[in-house]
Amino acid sequence: MRIKEHPILEFNPGKKVKFTLDEIEMEGYEGEPIASALVAAGVKVLSRSIKYHRPRGFFCAIGKCSSCLMKVNGIPNVRTCVTKLEEGMKIETQKGKGDFN
Amino acid sequence: MRETDIAIIGGGPAGLSAAIYAASLGAKITLIDDGLELGGQLIKQTHKFFGSDTQFAGIRGIEIAKKMIQEIERHKNIELITNATVTGYYEDEVITIIQGADGNIMKKLKAQRIIVATGASENMLPFINNDLPGVYGAGAVQTLMNLYGVVPGNNVLMVGAGNIGLIVSYQLLQAGIKVEAIVEALPKIGGYLVHASKIRRLGVPIYTSHSLKEVYGTDCVEKAVISEINKNFEFIPGTEKELEVDTICLAVGLSPLSDLLWQAGCQMKYVAELGGHVALRDDNMKSSLDNIYIAGDVAGIEEASSAILEGKIAGLNAAVSLGYRVDNFLELNINLRKELKGLRANPLSEKVKIGLEKALIKREVD
Numbered sequence: 128m129r130i131k132e133h134p135i136l137e138f139n140p141g142k143k144v145k146f147t148l149d150e151i152e153m154e155g156y157e158g159e160p161i162a163s164a165l166v167a168a169g170v171k172v173l174s175r176s177i178k179y180h181r182p183r184g185f186f187c188a189i190g191k192c193s194s195c196l197m198k199v200n201g202i203p204n205v206r207t208c209v210t211k212l213e214e215g216m217k218i219e220t221q222k223g224k225g226d227f228n
Numbered sequence: 229m230r231e232t233d234i235a236i237i238g239g240g241p242a243g244l245s246a247a248i249y250a251a252s253l254g255a256k257i258t259l260i261d262d263g264l265e266l267g268g269q270l271i272k273q274t275h276k277f278f279g280s281d282t283q284f285a286g287i288r289g290i291e292i293a294k295k296m297i298q299e300i301e302r303h304k305n306i307e308l309i310t311n312a313t314v315t316g317y318y319e320d321e322v323i324t325i326i327q328g329a330d331g332n333i334m335k336k337l338k339a340q341r342i343i344v345a346t347g348a349s350e351n352m353l354p355f356i357n358n359d360l361p362g363v364y365g366a367g368a369v370q371t372l373m374n375l376y377g378v379v380p381g382n383n384v385l386m387v388g389a390g391n392i393g394l395i396v397s398y399q400l401l402q403a404g405i406k407v408e409a410i411v412e413a414l415p416k417i418g419g420y421l422v423h424a425s426k427i428r429r430l431g432v433p434i435y436t437s438h439s440l441k442e443v444y445g446t447d448c449v450e451k452a453v454i455s456e457i458n459k460n461f462e463f464i465p466g467t468e469k470e471l472e473v474d475t476i477c478l479a480v481g482l483s484p485l486s487d488l489l490w491q492a493g494c495q496m497k498y499v500a501e502l503g504g505h506v507a508l509r510d511d512n513m514k515s516s517l518d519n520i521y522i523a524g525d526v527a528g529i530e531e532a533s534s535a536i537l538e539g540k541i542a543g544l545n546a547a548v549s550l551g552y553r554v555d556n557f558l559e560l561n562i563n564l565r566k567e568l569k570g571l572r573a574n575p576l577s578e579k580v581k582i583g584l585e586k587a588l589i590k591r592e593v594d
Contacts, residue, residue, distance in 0.1 A: 128379040130403045135274045135288070138377035159376050160264060167378040171361040171448040182447045184361020185380075188368035190262060190313075191349055194359075202330060208368075209264055209311070210329040 129167055144214040160188075161207035161218060162195045173197055173207065174221040197221045232258040232307070234546050235323060235339035237314045237488065240268020241532040242524025243345035244296040245539030246546075250343075251303040253547040253554050258337060259300070260309045260325055265375075266300070267293035268347055270532055272370035274402070275395055277533060289532060290374075309335065317342075317492045321519060341519050341546040344489055345539060348482035348503065348525035353387060356442030362449030366396045366479040373403045381475025385452050386410040387440050391419035391531070393479035397427050400477075408471050411438040411454050413461060420576070440476065441468065449474050484526045492520055501583025502528030510589045511565060513542035521546050528583055537568045 130138065140156035147153065148170060155164025162173060162185050172182040173195045186194040190209035199205040200217050203225025207218070234250050236243045239261030247259045265271060273289020284292045300306055312327035312335075323342065327333040350365035352358065364372075364380060366388075372378040384405060386397045389412035397407045410427070415437050417424045424434060437457055444451040456467035483504040490496060494507040495516035507515040507522050514521050521542040524535035541564050548557055572581055 130373060130377045130379055132404065133377070134402055136290075136374060136377070140377065156376075163372055163376045163378050166372060166380065167376075173361070176359070181359055182361050183359065184448065185364065185372070186368060187350065187365050188371035189349075192365075205329065208371075209262070211264065 128169070144212060146212060146214070146216040146218060148218045149220055155212045157213065158211050161197070161199065161205075161210050161212045161216065162188075163208070164212050165207070165218070172220065175223065177223045180222065196225065198225060201227065203227065229322070230258070230335065230337045232256050232337060232339045233550055234258070234341045234343060234543075235260065235337055236343045236345060236543075237323075238268065238345035238347055238524070238526070239263065239266040239308075239310070240345060240347050240524060240535065241270045241292075241296070242347070242526075242535035242539035242542075243268070243343070244270075244293075244300060245536040246343045246345060246521075246523055246543035247306055247539075248296065248299050248303065249540045249543035250547040250552075251300075251306050251543075253544070253552040254305065255547040255550060255552050257303075257306045258309060258339065259306055260312050260314055260337075262311065262313045264311060266297050266308070266310065269367060269370070270296075272367070272374040273395075273532065274374055274399055284533070284536075292532070292536075314488060317488050339519075340550055341521065342492075343521045343523060343539075343542045343546055344486075344507075344515075344526055345522070345524045345535075345542075346485040346488065346526045348484050348529055350478065351481040351483055353440065353478055353480045355440050357444065357449075360443055360445050360449050361447065362445065362474055363443065363476045363478065366392050366477050369396055369475075369477050370399065373405070374399060379403070379405060380477075381449075381473075382406060383408050383471075383473040384475040384477050385440065385454070385471055385473040386477045386479060388412060388479035388481070389414075389417045389419060389424065389434055389436070390479060390481070391423065393477075394419040394423035394427060396477060396479060397432060398423065398430075401427070401430055401432070407432045408473050409454070410434045411440060412436045413439045413457060415459075439463070443476060449476055452476060482525060482529045484529065486526055489515065489520070489522065489526070492517060494520055495589075497587060499528070499583045499586045501579045502587060506587050508587055508589050510591055512545040512561070513538055514545060516589065518549075528580060528587065530577075530580055534568060534571055537564060537571065540564055541568070
């Protein structure tokens with residue numbers, strides 16, 4: 128969900144773009160962090176932990192905690208909270224350590 | 229290899245003000261920041277600042293950030309390296325920088341002086357299922373809602389009633405998000421009472437001597453259990469309360485991000501009052517190494533106003549140490565220190581002042 132009204136802030140999001148999460152088409156704004164577009168679309172689980180496959184979500188937003196590592200355009204372990212969303216990106220939920228296959 | 233007079237690591241309030249000050253003396257500055265945007269935590273602060281006019285009192289954090297970033301852009305002698313992480317400090321005073329979304333650009337930089345203004349990271353709290361999606365650091369909640377206009381969750385439990393916990397609770401309410409309650413482990417509210425009163429007036433209960441025991445949920449937070457704690461911070465059986473929340477916001481303190489200072493070999497000390505391990509420093513914000521200065525939360529957890537002043541002091545002294553000149557340097561330096569002292573002349577800064585005394589390198593001739 129997006130904030131509709133705010134007493135102080137005015138949000139000027141960029142252009143709307145389409146991307147996919149595990150092959151499902153979604154929308155977000157160009158230039159916002161990938162993870163923020165996912166949270167706005169209601170996605171909570173971004174990756175699964177290595178050993179027990181526990182769900183991992185958005186946590187620190189500054190690229191430090193590894194909770195939001197996802198596969199982006201085939202590259203694993205991308206910190207999606209500090210990577211900008213682009214048109215046509217192919218995002219995948221990462222399971223474990225991630226690989227290039 | 230790239231060379232610069234002063235490398236400033238971190239583009240939050242401390243780093244920005246250090247860059248502006250040192251650049252105004254003519255020094256060549258390279259400012260490196262790891263965020264998607266400059267400004268650190270300042271760009272998410274919608275509240276008005278306290279203090280005096282020279283410290284931007286009455287202005288919202290976001291506006292302060294805008295002003296400082298505009299000033300940075302006006303200085304032609306400031307080079308910006310953004311979306312980049314400094315990954316190492318080497319003996320020959322070279323730092324390595326990894327840049328870009330994929331981290332596929334590596335740069336080396338040799339700087340005569342380095343100002344470390346890396347800030348802090350949020351503390352985690354041990355409770356059952358604390359790794360479930362829906363558990364956020366307070367900074368992350370601010371990023372989502374204040375920077376990108378995204379709703380982090382619908383019903384929030386705030387953990388911590390220090391200034392960050394109180395301010396972020398108010399910001400959540402402003403964004404139209406429900407705050408179920410605030411829990412605070414200490415017997416009293418740590419932040420400014422003016423913030424606490426505003427939140428209470430809006431109907432949010434603040435439970436002191438309470439902490440979060442566990443959260444439940446399959447793939448994300450669905451419920452939280454809070455409980456009263458005794459003075460040894462142990463849960464009191466039978467006092468549990470269940471809350472229907474989908475979001476936990478942790479505002480349980482910050483720790484200085486001091487890795488680079490350790491690596492550089494600065495003299496370090498654990499000072500609980502400053503939030504963890506910090507580098508020892510003199511009055512000019514110089515560490516035990518002559519080429520390394522510190523400013524902001526990495527020097528001890530405080531607030532943006534003090535970070536800005538420490539940045540000015542570090543920037544001024546680093547530039548002067550390289551031979552750049554300014555009229556009335558001594559007077560300027562003393563006035564900045566006085567201003568900082570004035571800012572800390574309130575009861576909430578008592579703890580910080582004790583900490584700073586422990587981290588100070590006293591020089592005989594000054």
